[in-house]
């Protein structure tokens with residue numbers, strides 16, 4: 263720790279910390295553009311100028327972003343020299359800046375707007391004509407509104423330091439300087455969307471979010487990405503039951519400040535899927551839409567028929583790595599207590615591509631968010647036992663959680679499921695799995711769920727819904743409880759928080775976990791700290 | 799990406815010599831001398847030439863473009879045999895660079911950045927050439943002429959003609 267003085271007041275802060283961050287910890291905001299906590303300081307924008315005592319009694323102007331705290335440092339944040347310099351920097355930055363805030367995507371979350379308001383002046387002394395360089399298409403996801411750029415170089419440094427792909431540079435000189443790509447080498451890497459987040463102005467925008475409703479209309483939902491087993495923390499921007507944008511939410515132990523493009527834009531696939539909005543029941547060999555009571559009767563009747571003829575344990579359950587810990591846990595209890603069957607399985611989706619960036623940001627090969635958790639809850643990591651049971655005739659019926667729009671059954675699994683006498687499925691669209699079922703419950707996608715999941719690092723994280731499931735679809739959690747109830751079993755907890763408490767008492771590694779403890783940053787299973795920060 | 803150009807054997811030897819001046823982990827420092835070499839080789843630094851330099855120093859081509867476009871002395875387009883650059887920064891402006899420029903433009907029949915039809919001259923303006931006390935200043939290829947006037951310019955061009 264170090265004791266420093268700011269405007270004649272003493273504070274204790276962490277030694278070696280960057281002055282902007284140290285001040286932020288104290289609740290003092292030093293205006294800045296080029297500094298970003300996820301990137302190395304560059305000291306180029308000059309917005310963060312403050313005064314520091316460089317010799318006894320003598321103060322000099324320094325860039326806060328490049329100052330590392332040492333004991334005894336003495337700063338002035340609000341001296342006339344500091345305020346004047348700031349004003350000057352603002353004036354220069356605005357010389358060529360257009361006044362297109364009304365249709366700029368960044369309006370409302372623009373550092374330039376905020377700092378102009380706080381530190382600029384209300385009028386411009388610049389009477390010459392502003393430069394108007396045309397906008398540029400930088401790559402598949404990103405457009406550069408060249409006029410709005412203040413050349414802070416966060417974007418170029420991101421591509422140099424984080425992805426290591428270095429597609430961006432500053433070409434030309436002086437007032438003609440511009441961000442550019444090299445011809446034939448577009449900004450096209452697995453994390454390109456992040457440059458739009460870190461651009462402090464509206465210069466870099468994602469094509470996906472261009473000209474969408476103004477940002478202040480959205481409701482923000484903190485959750486995490488269901489795109490892979492990394493589980494990057496995110497904030498969804500939601501309006502009228504629709505997601506418009508996903509942004510990474512800082513979590514040093516998971517994703518740092520970043521997320522990958524596939525995860526960023528994956529909400530489209532889910533949101534645009536042709537969803538089941540009511541349960542289905544097989545009538546005369548065909549799946550027909552029915553009411554909930556009708557579907558429930560059919561499911562319970564079918565299960566009871568299997569159990570009556572074939573005896574207990576003839577029904578198995580298959581969980582899902584798209585379902586929450588609580589859902590998989592309730593499913594296992596449903597099997598054990600209502601079906602009298604200990605037989606569980608998990609149908610794993612084949613792995614995709616794994617990738618690690620220069621800085622260590624990791625995209626997992628497992629393209630589902632909760633394989634770890636599903637395994638922990640079900641006590642099974644594969645379908646082997648279930649397939650074996652179907653093969654030797656000991657399993658005659660199955661209760662299966664589906665819910666992955668990107669997953670199809672492998673031929674041998676489809677064949678085995680086809681042999682069952684009775685199959686109940688939870689799914690979100692008419693998947694090949696649903697097509698084999700006798701009853702299909704219309705369930706929820708990860709963007710509609712409450713609960714926790716466990717990522718590849720064994721970190722338990724909380725999922726929060728952006729909106730409720732559409733039409734007559736329901737959260738799987740509720741349906742599981744209802745089926746159990748109809749079969750005379752009370753599954754206890756009425757919400758995921760209560761079920762998690764039960765899990766904490768019964769599942770190894772989850773001891774002591776509560777919804778509050780998991781919070782919005784997650785917590786490691788077994789209460790351990792992550793072995794290595796994956797933040798990148 | 800534009801296919802990188804290939805240096806001739808002689809230029810490649812020189813490139814190796816240039817790279818040899820820097821420690822391996824600072825190869826990138828060779829970017830400016832290598833760009834000069836590329837310009838000597840091909841007359842101007844095209845994107846293909848930048849890509850060639852980038853592959854030699856092992857960096858992304860846009861990082862070479864940053865340097866090549868920053869310095870006006872690197873020609874980004876084909877130029878005439880002789881490049882004439884009239885300094886137009888304030889001290890030279892005060893000593894009458896506009897007259898020198900106009901004279902050249904009229905005499906050669908070309909405007910800013912243009913090249914004469916016979917390919918002999920390209921006319922440019924430049925920022926301060928660091929001889930402000932001796933303006934107006936004219937850069938002819940790599941040679942600096944100070945205290946120039948329309949008459950002196952004629953002389954300089956004639957001498958160029960004589961070879």
Ligand code: SF4
Pocket residue numbers: 406410411412413414415416417418441460461462463465466
């Ligand atoms: S585009 Fe944005 S991030 Fe990149 S230099 Fe310009 S202002 Fe900074």
Ligand code: SF4
Pocket residue numbers: 487488489490491492493494517521522523524525526624625626
């Ligand atoms: S790395 Fe995985 S969790 Fe993170 S954004 Fe990409 S797909 Fe989503």
Ligand code: FES
Pocket residue numbers: 293294295296297304305306307308309310311325326327328
């Ligand atoms: S934030 Fe310090 S110079 Fe830009």
Ligand code: FES
Pocket residue numbers: 885886887888889890891925926927928929930931933935
């Ligand atoms: S202004 Fe012309 S040489 Fe400096």
